Amino acid sequence: MITHRELFLKNVAQTSDFPLALEFERAEGIYMYDKTGKGYIDLISGIGVSNVGHRHPKVVEAIHNQVDKYLHLMVYGEYVQSPQVLLAEALCKTLVHSAGAKPVLDNVYFTNSGTEAVEGAMKLAKRFTGRQEIISCFNAYHGATQGALSMSGSENFKRNFRPLLPETKQINHGNFEDIQKITERTAAIFIEVIGGESGVRVPDKEYFIELRKQCDLTGTLLIIDEIQTGFGRTGTFWAFEQYGFYPDVLLCAKGMGGGMPIGAFIANQNVMGVFKNNPILGHITTFGGHPVSCAVSLATLNVILEENLLNNVKAKAQLFRQLLVHEKIKEVRNQGLMMAVEFEDFDTLKSIIDRAILNGVITDWFLFCDNSMRIAPPLVITEEEIRLACETILEAI
Structure with a gap:
């Protein structure tokens, strides 16, 4: 039987020759889960979309x-x-x-x-x-x-x-x-x-x-x-x-x-x-x-x-900045939880992103700044989850 991944590559329009082709079955909070039940921390919020997390109960209720x-x-x-x-x-x-x-x-x-x-x-x-x-x-x-x-x-x-x-x-x-x-x-x-x-x-x-x-x-x-x-x-x-x-x-x-x-x-x-x-x-x-x-x-x-989500944005961003320290990180720029972590070049960054994904943390780069890692997690992310995500990124580096 043809798989969903094969159908994806055959029938869904692609915009690059190297899609991630990750297959998720459900999502909740800051996590997305694949067919095996493996959870991935979504550090990009679906590109700035899931500010209150995936499937917030009040969002689902409103639907x-x-x-x-x-x-x-x-x-x-x-x-x-x-x-x-x-x-x-x-x-x-x-x-x-x-x-x-x-x-x-x-x-x-x-x-x-x-x-x-x-x-x-x-x-x-x-x-x-x-x-x-x-x-x-x-x-x-x-x-x-x-x-x-x-x-x-x-x-x-x-x-x-x-x-x-x-x-x-x-x-x-x-x-x-x-x-x-x-x-x-x-x-x-x-x-x-x-x-x-x-x-x-x-x-x-x-x-x-x-x-x-x-x-x-x-x-x-x-x-x-x-x-x-x-x-x-x-x-x-x-x-x-x-x-x-x-x-x-x-x-x-x-x-x-x-x-x-x-x-x-x-x-x-x-x-x-x-x-x-x-x-x-x-x-x-x-x-x-x-x-x-x-x-x-x-x-x-x-x-x-x-839920006063605005109150803790600055502190959460500061925790990211405190933890993301490494000799390969050239600069961290941010305004709240809109962050860019700069590396030497795209090749360096891409290998780090790929490694982090394998270990369950999804990040990305920017269209016009492809040597910087995009970090924009759901605003509901906790201190414990920030520490886990940063630990995974540092390991990938």
Whole structure:
């Protein structure tokens, strides 16, 4: 009989010639289990998704409760659906305390993914400002669809898919001089608070203050991509809270869904209102804001707040830093539990990653920083589990 692995290689589209092809049967907390029952510590949270762990009981309960009521009705139409409404309200409440004098972000457009949130926000920026130029950062990743790919900071990922969108250009993340490249021609700048796929690059706190000033001066929308950093990853619910500024549009996904597919872009009603006319239905989606995904996202948000998961992020990150000391480790960079452990080169790192997987710890590297190990565990990871994971990584080194 043909095995699942053989079917996987035959019928499921591959994006590399060397997939891990690990076959898991269940997952819970920080662990994933294969067919033999062997447990693997998931130190990457499914690439920043499982912030509250795999199959958190309240997430599973939310799925069951919503499935018993209804599934897809019609997402963007005339129906008031409580999962959407309650999640939108809860998201906006997380943003009120940071608003200061800026307009509150109080209007949520739900999507299926982070990439779709990026695409919607690109359209929003062009429509609201009447401008075409979009700026992003070198070595940034905002998604793989053609609009999002146009903003990618790596020509290696773009060259064989050209032509892409015109009027897109890049600046250097954290570089004060490059801020001046934002002008009255610029519709928006899309930027991560912490450079993610560039290998966890943490900017000077003054950088975003100056960036905010330049956007205000030129009438440019400051669009913050918190697809990786949102929902507690860096120790505050949103990473931008630590930098003393407020965005015009906020993007989120990944950890937002507790394991279910969902994303969103959030703005104020004045900005979002441009989708209502010229043309009507300026941005639409069939499944964005699916009721099950929204119910799970709300449960995830509540778990983070009610279980005080933010309180221990800094201490857990510090424990990782204390334990991951070795002559082959060149540097450890982090903001909360978003971490990069740098080695000499990719070959060195890849052999360590492979060895760690054999011993039951899953890590990864970064798209634009392939000599650094990605560590972004579920926020529920315990001190004992951190020690076990680090012991395994050190043994692999």
